[in-house]
Amino acid sequence: MSTQLTAPGQLGGALGAITVPARMRATMLRRSLREHPGPTVAGLVGLLAAAWLIRYAHRGDQHTLGLLAGAWVLGWIVLPLLLGGGRGRVLPAHLRLEPIGGVSAAIGLLAASAIGIGPAVSLMALAALPVHAARYGTVAVLVTAGGAVLLWLLGLIGSAIALEVVGHAGGPAGALLTGVFTGTAMGVAGSLWAVFPWVSVLLVAAPEEVVRAMAYVPSAWPVSAVTGPTGQGVRLMATLVGIVALCAAAYIMLVRRVIAAGAPFRPRRTTAASPATTEREWLGWVPAATRAVVGRELRAWMRHPLRLQYLAFAVVYGALLAGLPLLSDVDLLLPWAGPLAVLGAAAMSAGLVGLDGTALWLPLTTPGGERAEVRGRALAWLVLVTPIGLLLTVAGILLAPDVDPLAALCTLPALLGAGASVPVWVSLLRVRPVADPRHPTAADNPTDIVSVLVATAAGLLAAAPVLALMIWGPPGAALLLPLVGLLGGAAVWWGGVWLADERFARRGTAVLAAAGQRSRPPETVLPLTWEAQWYRENKSTAWALGLLTVGWIPVIPQGLMPLAFGIDSGWIVAGHLSGSTHTAVGLAMVGLGVAMLLTGLVLWDRRPQPGGSAQPAPPG
């Protein structure tokens, strides 16, 4: 590109400088569409949503339409941060070495941003506003069409600013915002049954409080401008133009700063060192090495943007999952806000080694460093999440005084015990490194679905005895519930710590190599036909495959089906028994299956590595 921009006669002048980023973006988009089906699928889903919005605008409520248009623009600004939309975009930093002024670069970058599926679909969706205004005449259509274009520009510029400031700064504000947004989205998705009736009311006609609030929301102004007095309409549209102009000016300043200063928007922080002598006195009973890791981890939780994002997600997700049912007058789940947040925090912690695993050489060169690393990570998580879980649980209990909180309170220690240690093991087992540990963006995500499921399953396993005793236990068993919860948490804690110790002590160098790996490791090739020789040479792999395949049988058909659904067909062992023996055999089957699956995972981890080595070649 540099050659093109500096070549005299070809692209000389501002117009050339403006069109080059757009042409770059068009090339990137073409390649992206050829290589991945994701954007096309997302585009089709977006098209369906836009079509629905236009259909709704035809007859729907004016204020609800404004709310939906606003949600669309907000989603356009925020979603790329969550889904990695910054990749494949032309950024100000790409133009740093080019002879372009700030204004030309900003216009060029915005022109480039306008090329893509998202902007095209958004423009279609915002066409819902003039469609709605068609009932008020031609002038109204023209005015709302202008308003729709202004809202589109707001989304375009807002998205560019958000990507530059939040996506690259990786600061705490952006991280918290992203966590709150994803937590809300997932919380609402998980509570659709409760939210749906409220949404139905909103779609018919916005309640009075929504109408009042929408007077201050820009996405409602284009339609309001044509339904109210002319003077008010002019004022609303002028304000909208002003907001867009302000955003454009802010973006130009941002681009100019990046190009001129040669650095992305990332404030360099200087932190005053806190006195070492007063640090974490309350952890005096913990070995010094573990205490050091706890200190490092707590700082990382408070400062690492992705960790903050995960924590915010867990809190919001738990609170909404328990609280949203109130929209349908259901308060049964309120005391469960804490346990749900704890479970979410455990699931979100299942990939943390992918964020900072390259620094594991420090414990690996220190006597006893592996044990300290495992225990320090688990303990720090416990220190951080326990107050959150307790606070949310207590808040839920206070908000729903008529609901019996015993089950939620007794489940909490079980979930905390499992959530502290099992994710440490899982993240040491399945390392998915981020591209740049120094400056991760909100689009990075080192967690995969298997890790999340294992971390969640461990919590459920720890809580299972409490829930089983609650549902099937004798009437006096309630007294035992707190003890059972504590014991369940402690047992899974030690199990997780043992597994993580085992993993890190035996395969520490493999974990370190995986954390620093930027390409896929060689896959274990499994024979598709019976090859006795292969099975003789790969006994642990064969056992692992067998256990991971067969282990599900005791868990689901022999355990959960008779216990939870009362299915007792001929080959289900518990089906031939009754009463407490039926329950005991079902639970034993679940335990047996979980043990088989865990053993399978451990053996899989110990399988011989292809190529004779687990590590990629380091330089030199």
Place this chain on the structure above:
Amino acid sequence: MIPPALEIRGLVKTFAAHRAVDGIDLTVHPGTFHGIVGPNGAGKSTTIGMAVGLVTPDSGQIRILGHDALRERGLTRALTGVLPDGLDFPERLTGAELLRYSAGLRGLPRATAADRAAELIDVLGLTKGAGTPLADCSTGTRKKLGLAQALLHAPRLLVLDEPFEAVDPVSAATIRQVLRRFVAGGGTCVLSTHSMLLVEQMCDEVTVIHQGQVVAAGSVAEVAAGSSLEDRFVELVGAEASGSAGLDWLTGAR
């Protein structure tokens, strides 16, 4: 008899089909500076990584100050200070916090750790880096902080991968002085580098590695064999300094 500070015998490491280290033997005498040199991809960092326990060897023996590094890990780790390749740190900590964390990991008493960290920060000119998150520190500052954490527990063997890379000349002079005092006090320093000048200035002995094998080892004078170490190095690794042909469009008269 005092055992070698680092003794490697028959070390082998293969990555997929590539044999990165192919039967390396290496002896580092105590109380010396030992340089490891070789072209890019020769196997220096892999050898150093195996010596300090960051890469698992396929076969071979490693002894640190007489102890088996593969079996007596705790003991050999306590004796060794490491500055590995890559400079990966807990990025959210400041420089001072890194030193405190490192001291805590090694169980140093708090007062001792605080005194030593303060002294290292002062001597290595790390006052600004001490209060800055590592993610925002320059490469040179990170290198110096890495060196500080390697020295903090007063090891007997220092293993440093490219310790002077990206370090400014003033800081490099300070580091050289600190390392000389360390070796004069009985410590041993193994460093890998691309700078032959540095090896000639600092090292007592040098090992030249090429394609995973030792091609020359001994005192610097022995290995140089009467010419400059740089010329001898180019000769040993069988390379020919290119750059005299082509590029006429760049070098021709305009």
